[in-house]
Amino acid sequence: MTIPPSLPTIAIVGRPNVGKSALFNKILGRRLSIVHEESGVTRDRVSAVAEWNCKRFSLVDTGGLGLFGSEKADDFFDDLIRQQLHVAIESADRIIFVTDCISGLLPLDEEVGRILHESGKPVIVAQNKADNQNLARAGDEMLALGFENQIAISCVHTSNIDALMEVACKDIPEALHDDDSRDRLRIALIGRPNVGKSTLTNFLLGENRVIVSDVPGTTRDAVDVVVDLPCEDQILPLILVDTAGLKRKRNLNSAVEYFSTDRTEAAIRRADLILMVMDATEGVTAQDKRICRMALDACKPCVLLANKWDLAGEDTTQQELLDSIRHELAFMSHAPLLTICAKSGYNVRYIPPKLAEMRDQLAQEVPTSLLNQVVRDMVMRTPPPGVGPNSFKIFYAVYKRRPPTFLLFVNRKTSARANYIRFMEKQLRTAFNLTSLPLKLELVERRPKEEGGSPQRRPRPKTAGPPRRRKKR
The missing domain is CATH 3.40.50.300 (P-loop containing nucleotide triphosphate hydrolases)
Incomplete structure (x- = not known):
């Protein structure tokens, strides 16, 4: 097993319930990480490929650090979350340290700041929940953490997220190739x-x-x-x-x-x-x-x-x-x-x-001509049950890969018995070696002309006045 050489990594860290997952989702532009007012919701490192102004990077959301280094964990998960946090910090190229302007600077913030100073990684402090000017000014006490880059943001109002990402992505080169995760x-x-x-x-x-x-x-x-x-x-x-x-x-x-x-x-x-x-x-x-x-x-x-x-x-x-x-x-x-x-x-x-x-x-392709030949041979060997004008008939077949589907154009869907549909599925699965895939047989009703199923050609509309006579030469 090898983990491929990754994109530049930005890790989001902080104590519990400061808005790390909310910021993670805002940057991604979709709701990937769970956001809830309950403290300690995120436990694992949640990562995703993000793009900001043509710059692609790996974004990592982490669990909140809920105890000091010398403190014994009361919760079983606290030690495991701390371990995951240290791994995220070590593997990150730059770090967004999220704090809370409403509750202000707490001892746990200082503990996270100490760990980040020891790591030596570039750090940007995101003073979250600065929903108004008074709260933004209250975030100035985060300067005591000793980090130069500090920006007041609000994930609720999506304010200053652009400014934060401009600083975070400053040294990241523009993406020259497409994202290989699609392949x-x-x-x-x-x-x-x-x-x-x-x-x-x-x-x-x-x-x-x-x-x-x-x-x-x-x-x-x-x-x-x-x-x-x-x-x-x-x-x-x-x-x-x-x-x-x-x-x-x-x-x-x-x-x-x-x-x-x-x-x-x-x-x-x-x-x-x-x-x-x-x-x-x-x-x-x-x-x-x-x-x-x-x-x-x-x-x-x-x-x-x-x-x-x-x-x-x-x-x-x-x-x-x-x-x-x-x-x-x-x-x-x-x-x-x-x-x-x-x-x-x-x-x-x-x-x-x-x-x-x-x-x-x-990835297997099923040629339409070969598929229809297989269907004709199958019907000749084992005709569908029923006789008379309402007997089940298959006119044409087409295969779609995603999801694996056989489209069968038939005369009457109601004439197809369940046991014969299962028989066809088994035969087609074996014939084209699709033994491990869930196949869908979709019946599309198309009646022949003699049964009135095919639309007739529309007559030409009559002119409003009397018919025009040809001039004699």
Whole structure:
């Protein structure tokens, strides 16, 4: 695994609840990081490629530093957030230090300032929540932090964001090439809470990129990580997206959990491929089925991963577990299935080849002439059930890649029986080697002329006056 040479990095740091995520979203121009009045919402480093006045860079949102270096953590996540913050500072080229004009200069601000002075990185202090002139003047006490570049801003009113970014992007060169992230496969890791999505993400990356704990709901944001993953004799350029665990809507206990679920559902829609992680010790639950159905309805190719096999192997054999999952998820019969252990890395090496295989199938072209020949041969060998004028007929077929869809132009959609549609799907999947993709068969009704389905040529409109007579020569 290699993380490719990245763009210049700007990290946003500060104590909790000063508006770091709000500033992050303002610079990006979209709501990626969760913003809420609750303190300590952001835990992982949330990063994204941003562009400002033709200058492209990587922007990183971090969790708030909630304790002093010599202070013992009361919250389990405080130490982990501090570790993530130090990594973000070390990897950043320049730092935006966000403070709060309303609450003023606090000891935690001084603690963050001390850490930044020790790092030696260029720092711009963003005095946030300067919603009026009085608050802007109150932010002058931040000068005691000892940083030269300080700008009063307001994320709520989007004031002075341009001035802040002009200073932050001063030494960043203009982008000469297109963003290569468009050519990367976006892989979303989804599943219920506490099934091992973050552990698998860290193992694939080879580093502790996202926070892992036994507490369900540790991950809140959808965390994007750019990575080049080795796969046999090639390199897979990917964007791994670690997502929050999906709960049932009625079990959501807070607004933060609601926003986390919303981010995960958006990650599914934006993904090219899905890694569906399940807990092998619990088998397939009703929520697992709902999540798989969500991926299938979005027509996303999916790899099913039964994690924690090291714990489940004591009570069952691997084949029994695979048979049980296939039985419970019969509607996902096309999806590859692996038993893995993300903690030890058991069978994780088989994931990249599956992703490469599905990528190749997604890129495969199906010539229209060949497709129609296959459809004609299929119908001749196994005609559709029914006789008479209302029998099912296929006139023409076309293939679309994204999402994988076969458009069949037929005489009557109501004449197509469900079992014959499943038969056609199976035959087309095998004929064109699309074995790992969720296929859609879309029937488009087009009746022939003798049945009155094709529009007739319109008659020429009559003139208002009497018909004109030809002059005799």
